[in-house]
Amino acid sequence: MTAPASRPQSIHLRGHNGAQGPAALAAAQPHQVQFYSANAEIYGQGEKARALYQVEFGAVRVYRLMADGRRQISAFHVAGEVFGFESDGHHHFFAEAICGSAVRIYTLPVGADVSREILPLALAALVRAQEHLMVVGRQHACERVAAFLLDMMDRQGELPSIELAMSRADIGDYLGLTIETVSRVFSKFRAKGYIRLSGSRSVDILKPEALLDMCV
Numbered sequence: 498m499t500a501p502a503s504r505p506q507s508i509h510l511r512g513h514n515g516a517q518g519p520a521a522l523a524a525a526q527p528h529q530v531q532f533y534s535a536n537a538e539i540y541g542q543g544e545k546a547r548a549l550y551q552v553e554f555g556a557v558r559v560y561r562l563m564a565d566g567r568r569q570i571s572a573f574h575v576a577g578e579v580f581g582f583e584s585d586g587h588h589h590f591f592a593e594a595i596c597g598s599a600v601r602i603y604t605l606p607v608g609a610d611v612s613r614e615i616l617p618l619a620l621a622a623l624v625r626a627q628e629h630l631m632v633v634g635r636q637h638a639c640e641r642v643a644a645f646l647l648d649m650m651d652r653q654g655e656l657p658s659i660e661l662a663m664s665r666a667d668i669g670d671y672l673g674l675t676i677e678t679v680s681r682v683f684s685k686f687r688a689k690g691y692i693r694l695s696g697s698r699s700v701d702i703l704k705p706e707a708l709l710d711m712c713v
């Protein structure tokens with residue numbers, strides 16, 4: 498497990514108007530923007546939940562370590578998305594920056610204005626978690642990877658070219674697949690003309706309808 502990011506770069510803000518993305522929380526809520534390097538820990542499993550977190554830029558993975566040392570990633574969060582919701586005041590997962598990222602941190606308890614915005618954000622997170630369960634419950638690896646790519650395309654504005662901050666190993670731990678299987682499926686999709694790989698992290702979705710056909 499990597500050490501938490503150093504904190505000298507924190508910027509404390511009140512009434513800041515620069516929040517980005519459709520899920521931006523109320524600007525009047527006191528908060529700070531924290532910068533994290535790749536693989537830096539944002540919070541740990543078992544720690545008290547003292548804040549809500551919104552990705553300003555970059556990406557975050559939320560995961561749990563299994564008893565045998567394996568890692569299960571439960572969620573990825575990209576710019577504009579909020580995470581850190583807990584029902585009992587403690588974190589049940591680890592959260593790490595996947596790449597160099599900025600996270601807007603809203604200290605709990607949040608004000609009334611923010612509370613009104615939290616419910617739809619929490620419900621959206623719940624729906625995404627339910628959809629993830631549906632994805633990992635699919636029998637075939639191709640279906641899981643296709644659903645993942647379509648989900649990332651949707652979360653990045655439905656643009657046909659998407660950036661995957663996460664590695665193939667991350668994707669495997671998220672979908673319940675090995676890194677070899679993920680790489681093999683990507684290669685298969687490329688050979689069929691469904692996608693084009695522009696470097697290791699950029700993917701052009703050429704035939705979204707072909708991917709969608711695998712998911713219905």
